[in-house]
Amino acid sequence: MRIIKSEEISNAVKNLIIHSSVNLPEDTYNGLKAAFEREISELGRTVLSKILLNAEIAKSESKPLCQDTGLAVFFVEIGKDVAVEGKNITDAINEGTRLGYSEGFLRKSTCDPLSRKNVGDNTPAIIHYEFTDGEKIKIMYAAKGGGSENMSVLKMMRPSDGKDGIIDFAVETMRSAGPNPCPPNIVGIGIGGNFERSAILAKKSLFRELNEPNADPELAEMEKIIFEKINNIGTGPMGFGGVCTALGVHITKEPCHIASLPVALNVECHSHRHSKIIL
Amino acid sequence: MNPIKITAPLDDEIILKLKTGDEVLISGTIYTARDQAHFRLVKLIEENKPLPFELKGQIIYYVGPTPEKPGEIIGSAGPTTSYRMDKYAPLLMQFGLKGMIGKGKRSPEVKEAMKKYKAVYFGAIGGAGALISKTITSSNVIAYEDLLSEAVRKLTVVDFPAIVVNDVYGGDLYEEGREKYKDKYR
Numbered sequence: 001m002r003i004i005k006s007e008e009i010s011n012a013v014k015n016l017i018i019h020s021s022v023n024l025p026e027d028t029y030n031g032l033k034a035a036f037e038r039e040i041s042e043l044g045r046t047v048l049s050k051i052l053l054n055a056e057i058a059k060s061e062s063k064p065l066c067q068d069t070g071l072a073v074f075f076v077e078i079g080k081d082v083a084v085e086g087k088n089i090t091d092a093i094n095e096g097t098r099l100g101y102s103e104g105f106l107r108k109s110t111c112d113p114l115s116r117k118n119v120g121d122n123t124p125a126i127i128h129y130e131f132t133d134g135e136k137i138k139i140m141y142a143a144k145g146g147g148s149e150n151m152s153v154l155k156m157m158r159p160s161d162g163k164d165g166i167i168d169f170a171v172e173t174m175r176s177a178g179p180n181p182c183p184p185n186i187v188g189i190g191i192g193g194n195f196e197r198s199a200i201l202a203k204k205s206l207f208r209e210l211n212e213p214n215a216d217p218e219l220a221e222m223e224k225i226i227f228e229k230i231n232n233i234g235t236g237p238m239g240f241g242g243v244c245t246a247l248g249v250h251i252t253k254e255p256c257h258i259a260s261l262p263v264a265l266n267v268e269c270h271s272h273r274h275s276k277i278i279l
Numbered sequence: 280m281n282p283i284k285i286t287a288p289l290d291d292e293i294i295l296k297l298k299t300g301d302e303v304l305i306s307g308t309i310y311t312a313r314d315q316a317h318f319r320l321v322k323l324i325e326e327n328k329p330l331p332f333e334l335k336g337q338i339i340y341y342v343g344p345t346p347e348k349p350g351e352i353i354g355s356a357g358p359t360t361s362y363r364m365d366k367y368a369p370l371l372m373q374f375g376l377k378g379m380i381g382k383g384k385r386s387p388e389v390k391e392a393m394k395k396y397k398a399v400y401f402g403a404i405g406g407a408g409a410l411i412s413k414t415i416t417s418s419n420v421i422a423y424e425d426l427l428s429e430a431v432r433k434l435t436v437v438d439f440p441a442i443v444v445n446d447v448y449g450g451d452l453y454e455e456g457r458e459k460y461k462d463k464y465r
Contacts, residue, residue: 022409041460043300043442047404050440054410063409064345064355067428105354107345107428116315118427147360147383147405179453180360180383182405234461238382238404240442241456243464271406 002079002135004279006086006095009137012277013096016141017072018104020273021064024055027210028247028272035184035237035244044242048184051237051270066271069106070143072097072125075204079134090127093139097125109146128200140207140276148185148269151177154199157261163222166191166263171229173265174246179239182269184247186210187230190264191253198262205250206268207276214251223249247272282440288336289377294397297443299450303401304438309338309380311432313359316423317367324370331422331431334371338378338401343428344418345408353418353434355408358382361400365389372396380441384453393445401441402452414439 024032029052036048058065074093084092101108101122110119126144153173157165170189177185190201214220227249236242247270256262285293287307297303310332312320323330341361345354361381368379369392377398382405385393393400403411417435424430444452 054407058409067408231464234457
């Protein structure tokens with residue numbers, strides 16, 4: 001059994017958070033550049049060029065890409081032959097979150113849902129665990145902003161709605177979101193599972209690299225159709241009009257109940273801050 | 280198209296010239312406020328109590344910046360989504376507010392109030408907080424320090440980039456832009 005100290009996990013989480021806040025991942029930067037080439041609206045191109053310039057300033061000046069440095073979201077894969085010494089892994093990740101948001105001068109955005117009083121240290125993080133083979137721990141992190149998260153929708157559809165129903169749901173959700181979630185967006189869709197599982201699948205879909213093809217040809221085809229339809233809505237960069245409303249559409253599916261068709265759509269902004277580390 | 284340079288606070292002469300789709304560069308003094316600050320400002324008005332700043336002619340920027348590092352004027356400071364302030368905005372316009380900077384759609388009530396009280400809604404580029412922060416040359420918390428990033432700040436800005444989304448004539452860039460580029464992807 002391999003042993004990892006909880007401090008090592010906290011430290012890795014802290015570094016992931018600080019790094020992600022100022023470095024736009026390469027897949028996203030390239031996606032935005034491609035969108036700039038593709039955009040036909042002059043104002044849309046101006047917006048995209050400023051978004052790209054913002055990424056360069058953030059990196060060179062170590063200044064957060066966006067003031068909404070998000071809620072800290074983690075997908076963690078734990079090998080069966082590794083154990084954590086010291087704190088339990090949830091406490092270790094929360095400690096790393098606390099340190100990352102404080103030492104990185106990031107905005108603390110967690111608050112009580114009713115009193116709206118700020119928690120003050122951006123905890124608790126949202127953590128999803130999976131257990132795998134091997135002796136490693138893989139930590140995938142995303143800073144998830146509120147503006148795009150607020151436009152996300154979960155729908156318990158009817159099995160008879162089928163693929164066409166899912167496509168319409170995705171397009172109408174993005175039409176209704178319009179300029180609010182900072183387009184161009186990445187659209188994560190979870191199909192199947194149950195109520196909560198579909199939402200987790202939608203969130204996890206966002207972690208796939210942009211333009212990495214879906215291994216399932218049927219889902220790849222659906223992604224292509226939804227991508228084209230969303231870009232034909234006309235919303236464009238920041239909603240000022242244009243043909244670049246989506247940077248990517250990512251779908252994940254899992255088996256569901258014979259009576260159900262759960263579909264969740266998680267919207268991600270163009271400031272797509274995600275990174276991972278294997279310990 | 281060359282951006283139009285305007286100076287805040289705003290007067291009707293400037294406001295009436297601004298049209299939906301205009302790119303502007305804003306200089307002068309603006310104030311920040313978002314959810315909780317709006318809640319408190321509106322409560323003060325309803326109780327006939329004085330506000331922490333004079334609303335007449337002012338622009339409110341919907342922003343909650345990241346904490347500034349030592350030596351920095353302000354942290355990352357891009358716009359937040361505006362609809363959460365829709366409930367409060369008409370009353371502030373009634374009491375003299377002339378401009379709002381944010382991102383995203385406004386309600387029919389807010390758009391009506393903009394026509395009635397002659398105020399403009401500017402869209403800034405969401406997710407461009409590092410870029411926008413470079414146009415802010417001073418920042419002072421003037422109220423509600425307990426709200427942390429949501430405190431009310433008085434900002435001095437130079438050439439802050441924004442787009443006129445809603446003008447006083449009922450124009451709406453989000454609707455017009457979408458109509459223009461609908462079905463144009465391929």
